Amino acid sequence: MTETAAQKAVCVYCGSSYGEKPQFAEEARKLGSLLHSMKWKLVYGGGTTGLMGEIAKAAMGPEVDGNVHGIIPNALVSRERTEEPSEKHEKKNSVSSFNDEIKKSVDNHNGSTPLSHEYGTTTIVPDMHTRKRLMATESDAFVAMPGGYGTLEEIMECITWSQLGIHQKPVVLFNMDGFYDSLLEFIQHSIKSGFISEKNGRIIQVASSAEEVIDKIQQYVVPDGRFTLNWDDEHQESK
Structure with missing residues (x-):
């Protein structure tokens, strides 16, 4: 990873749940701690639960002095915190206890989230x-960590925007523990089937660690072969 680099704003898409493996939250x-140490800005979906909450709180740092901007629709805001997995799950040694707690969170999650200054500006x-x-x-860049329908839809839209020439920003899949292996297989299948060009397949960069995520962003090269359409004001805004 490059030791010195210009500060960037990194958009991270991820789940508002924790997932079944403690590794996802870890x-x-x-990644949040690394963004904080580099003084990079985190832009994310504004949630304080699940992986959203984990990366946002880490990016704010122990002194709550980080640069985090959460953006959330009014319909997803909850004024009261419901019982959910919290820092206490980090102290548990029992994998089964962790999984039971996670299952309760997913089953009882109604889609809303509370807000707190500990997670940045909202x-x-x-x-x-x-x-x-x-x-x-x-x-300045887009990263997808594990998540569900929303995460997949958001990162795929960013990939499509790049293919259409709307932006030239890095797009990185944080493929922790092989979470995105099946998606990468689908993309390769689409390339072989003639629906995605080999060059456009390079729009997506893949990282398996937080450090590699930063490397992929810093070393990103906009691939040839993308569409060169005129998107007027939208095209200019997104560059």
């Missing part, structure tokens, strides 16, 4: 479209 904290927007546009225009 790696989220590592902007509440009226809808998902506004959220995604603001996250995109404010960021």
Whole structure:
């Protein structure tokens, strides 16, 4: 990893749940801590639960002096915190206890999240479209950690925007513990089947550690072969 680098704003998409493996939360904290140490800005979906909460709190740092901007639709904001896995799961040695706690969180999660200054500055927007546009225009790079439907939709849209020539920003899959292996297989299948060009397949960079995520962002080379369409104001905003 390069020792000195210009400060960047990195948009990270990830789940509002923890997932079934403690490693997911651990790696989220590592990336958040690394962003904090580099004084890079984290742009994310504004949640304080699951992997969202883990990376945001880590990016704020132990002195709560980091640069974190959460962007969340009003409909997803909860005024009261419900019982959920918290820092106490880090102290448990029992994998089964962790998994039981995680299952309860996923089953009982209604999609809303509480807000707290410990997770940075939060902007509440009226809808998902506004959220995604603001996250995109404010960021210099896009990273996907493990997540569900929302995470997949968001990172795929960023990939598509790059293919269409709307932006030239790095797109990185943080493939911790092989989480995105099946998606990468699908992409290779689409390339072999003639639906994605080999060059556009290079839009996506893959990292397996927090340090590699930073390396992929710093060393990103915009691939040839993307569309060169005129997107007027949108094209200029997203560069």
